[in-house]
Amino acid sequence: MSDERERFLIRYSRGFAPFIVARASGAWLQTEDGQHILDFTSGQICSTIGHNHPRIVEAVQQSLEEVIHLNSWMLSQPVLELAERLASLLPASLNKVILVNTGGEANEIGLRIAKMHTGRFEVVGLTRSWHGLQTGTASLNLAGGHSGYGPLMPGSLTLPAPYAYRCPIRHCKGTCDCSCLDAGFDLIDKQSVGSLCAVIAEPVLSAGGVIVPPPEYFQRLRQLCEEHEMLLILDEAQTGFGRLGTMFGCEKLGFKPQAISVAKALSSAYLPIAAVMIPELTYEALLVESKKLGAFGHGFTYGGHPVSAAVAVKAIEIYQRDRIIEKAARRAPLFQARLKALGEHPLIGEARGLGLIGGLELVADKTSKRSFDAQHGVGAAARFARSEA
Numbered sequence: 001m002s003d004e005r006e007r008f009l010i011r012y013s014r015g016f017a018p019f020i021v022a023r024a025s026g027a028w029l030q031t032e033d034g035q036h037i038l039d040f041t042s043g044q045i046c047s048t049i050g051h052n053h054p055r056i057v058e059a060v061q062q063s064l065e066e067v068i069h070l071n072s073w074m075l076s077q078p079v080l081e082l083a084e085r086l087a088s089l090l091p092a093s094l095n096k097v098i099l100v101n102t103g104g105e106a107n108e109i110g111l112r113i114a115k116m117h118t119g120r121f122e123v124v125g126l127t128r129s130w131h132g133l134q135t136g137t138a139s140l141n142l143a144g145g146h147s148g149y150g151p152l153m154p155g156s157l158t159l160p161a162p163y164a165y166r167c168p169i170r171h172c173k174g175t176c177d178c179s180c181l182d183a184g185f186d187l188i189d190k191q192s193v194g195s196l197c198a199v200i201a202e203p204v205l206s207a208g209g210v211i212v213p214p215p216e217y218f219q220r221l222r223q224l225c226e227e228h229e230m231l232l233i234l235d236e237a238q239t240g241f242g243r244l245g246t247m248f249g250c251e252k253l254g255f256k257p258q259a260i261s262v263a264k265a266l267s268s269a270y271l272p273i274a275a276v277m278i279p280e281l282t283y284e285a286l287l288v289e290s291k292k293l294g295a296f297g298h299g300f301t302y303g304g305h306p307v308s309a310a311v312a313v314k315a316i317e318i319y320q321r322d323r324i325i326e327k328a329a330r331r332a333p334l335f336q337a338r339l340k341a342l343g344e345h346p347l348i349g350e351a352r353g354l355g356l357i358g359g360l361e362l363v364a365d366k367t368s369k370r371s372f373d374a375q376h377g378v379g380a381a382a383r384f385a386r387s388e389a
């Protein structure tokens with residue numbers, strides 16, 4: 001092992017960054033050896049208002065003086081305030097909130113709610129999606145591999161993603177016409193053991209390569225879910241809180257899901273907090289169901305953590321007072337135009353995105369579309385970029 005820092009740490013990515021961060025401020029990191037680095041990773045795609053924002057630091061300090069941790073069934077004022085704020089920001093139908101810690105956990109709970117609510121268990125995810133690393137969500141994560149981690153959760157089914165650049169059903173030429181959705185549901189009907197429960201989807205498939213579904217995709221998906229009496233859960237971990245130029249991706253897509261999960265930018269990533277929101281009616285049905293089964297079992301050590309909730313309240317206040325969402329919407333056209341211009345580069349097969357999410361698909365050759373990684377090895381792109389710089 002060449003990296004001395006791994007003596008006691010388990011490595012969970014290809015390698016740790018080749019520096020130790022001493023301070024962070026705004027978009028900048030300062031390393032222990034005095035380098036200043038522009039943090040394009042944005043704290044794992046979520047530091048929407050930059051590192052160490054003074055108003056967030058103040059909110060943390062105040063909260064630390066008031067209450068730090070409680071048993072999760074004891075509520076604090078920031079938790080109540082956050083629940084109310086979230087309910088006021090979302091479509092009126094989604095007014096019941098449960099606060100958890102991470103995006104994966106929120107999605108896991110969304111799936112548990114859907115299972116208890118419908119009494120069924122088959123859940124569907126899109127290829128190229130990423131929903132977290134708990135067993136249920138990981139079984140639906142199709143942006144990464146599954147090999148080596150044992151069996152997937154029974155009842156995990158797959159829909160081909162609307163990935164027009166490499167159409168999964170070899171049908172579309174560059175523009176998705178939703179045939180993959182209809183073909184995918186035909187397969188689901190065939191595979192199902194009669195227990196279809198929910199579909200979980202990202203408004204823009206982000207970690208799996210920034211795949212932007214065509215405008216009619218979610219309307220059609222919602223219709224198919226209704227026909228199959230399935231819930232549609234929207235995972236807004238990446239699209240929530242302004243990244244598409246609207247507070248939530250569902251506004252941009254113009255449709256209302258039956259559940260939404262948010263994470264990451266909920267607290268601008270300062271502290272772990274995530275949430276699932278469902279309609280009052282689903283909640284009432286859940287109460288009936290949970291009495292039959294004993295309980296909707298989801299009390300856990302850090303549920304509705306007071307300090308995280310205080311930070312999330314402050315982050316939302318900053319998004320609103322500083323008009324962060326409007327600014328994102330104003331900047332998006334220029335960002336997308338510049339991004340698309342990069343698509344001319346011989347190693348960029350496609351430049352795609354929506355709002356302030358952008359992705360560049362690297363290829364070894366534009367005509368064959370052979371992927372850059374397949375040709376040069378995973379990680380070669382970063383080495384190439386460093387040598388060009």
Ligand SMILES: Cc1ncc(COP(=O)(O)O)c(C=O)c1O
Binds near residue numbers: 102105235264
């Ligand atoms: C869309 C989406 N959902 C869920 C997750 C998982 O969130 P977490 O890492 O907080 O569990 C991620 C993480 O990148 C994500 O991009």
